[in-house]
Amino acid sequence: MQDRVAELPPVSDLLRDAVAVGLPMRTRFRGQTVREALLIRGPKGWAEFAPFAEYQPEESAAWLGAAVEAGWRGLGAPLRESVPVNATLPAVEHEDVPAVLARYGDGITAVKIKVAEQGQSLQDDVARVSAVVRQLPRAAVRVDANAGWTLAEAAAALPRIAEAAQGRLEYAEQPVPGVEGLARLRELLSADGVAVRLAADEAVRKEEDPLRVARLGAADLLVLKVPPLGGVSRVLDLVEQAGLDAVVSSALDTSVGLAAGLALAARLPRLPYACGLGTAALFARDAVSAPLLPSAGRLAVPVRDGVITAPAPDPELIDQVRLSPARQAWWFDRVHAAHAELASRIVG
Incomplete structure (x- = not known):
């Protein structure tokens, strides 16, 4: 003890x-x-x-x-030298989409789009998704509602968003609150013949038992953030026990904190999806001289003496x-x- x-x-x-x-x-x-x-x-x-x-x-x-x-x-030693990352699009007006995506540079292969923003409508969400598809006709799309829809709203919204994504919607992240909500939504979508994968985020990190998502078959994959789950080692163990694919996401970290997310992504045995770790591009200013910004759709894993190490702040x-x-x-x-x-x- x-x-x-x-x-x-x-x-x-x-x-x-x-x-x-x-x-x-x-x-x-x-x-x-x-x-x-x-x-x-x-x-x-x-x-x-x-x-x-x-x-x-x-x-x-x-x-x-x-x-x-x-x-x-x-943070341990990496299995890979770089990690594919998606661009992250806040709930901006559709006409502002090109300017936001431009901050991520060339080579964007996937875009995570915020939807279900308070004070906005489904039409706003659809317009935002359509603008991304026009801007990046080859990029994959995923949407994140942060549990902002009711079950009925999600069941109505996701077919329209999938249509706007023109076959390139990878998954919808936490459309509704809770593990049971996700499981019920998955049943409704399946019954209606709507093929949209669901990803659990808040249903994992805000539950006392994050493995309930896997046991109940509530989601197709997990979106995982290192800080709220207690560290890289704990999350690696959770992924192994859950037996589901994982997407590593930022908790709106500075470049110092992003190193932990990159460590998780770099150490996962499987990494089939681009990760939500390009969020340093959302800051007008960072605390390090060389922020962890993506290049050609990837982030280099910061390594020193063979182990992953966060960049030091610039005085x-x-x-x-x-x-x-x-x-x-x-x-x-x-x-x-x-x-x-x-x-x-x-x-x-």
């Missing part, structure tokens, strides 16, 4: 070189215009602690566990994005609370 407690560094070690930053975003994304994160330096490299502001210690503890793994135990850039002393203190308080929660789970 004491050995397990010793695996968790004291708060003083976590905060010794920590700095809270705020990265301005080019376009509002999931309600965010500035993405705040706490960058932490450990003996194995830099890591990131960035649970969204509404998350309480119970949820934030997993994010801290992922940061401890990255900074204190390391000059940190000065530009450092949060106020009050926000620094707020983030430090969150670490204290998450640390206490994580320690209680280890002892328990």
Whole structure:
């Protein structure tokens, strides 16, 4: 028991070189215009602690566990040198689609499109999908509703979106809330002869038992984010137990935090889909001098001495994005609370 407690560094070690930053975003994304994160330096490299502001210690503890793994135990050795990534399209107006996609450069092979945005209509979603198809006639399409539809809305929306995608819709990510909701939607679509694969995101990371998705046959694949699931090692184990293909996605990480997602994607035995790890392109400014941006539809895995290592923050850039002393203190308080929660789970 004491050995397990010793695996968790004291708060003083976590905060010794920590700095809270705020990265301005080019376009509002999931309600965010500035993405705040706490960058932490450990003996194995830099890591990131960035649970969204509404998350309480119970949820934030997993994010801290992922940061401890990255900074204190390391991210492991890769099986592949680069990872295919999709472009991520926020819920912008259809006429703004070309400008957003241009930030990802050439070679885009897949686009993840946000749909079911509050205050927008299904017609807005269909127009956005159609604009992507016109702009990139050879790219695959996937849509992400963030559990924003009811069962009836999803059953009505997905056939129209599939039609707009012109045969190139790879899957719909978390169209409805919960594991049971996904399972029921899958039944309805099958009964109506609608061939749309479903991917579980929130139904995995917000459930006490993420493997219920696989046991209930609620989804065709899993969309996995490293921080809310507690680290790369835990997610690799989850994928093995679930027996489903996985897509690795960003939690709107800075380039420091993206290294953990890249580590997972680089270590998965199978990687049949492009991953949602190109999100550094959504920031107007990053904390590192060489942000992890895709080139020709792929992201290079950052490796040093044979192991995956996050890029180090640039001191000059940190000065530009450092949060106020009050926000620094707020983030430090969150670490204290998450640390206490994580320690209680280890002892328990």
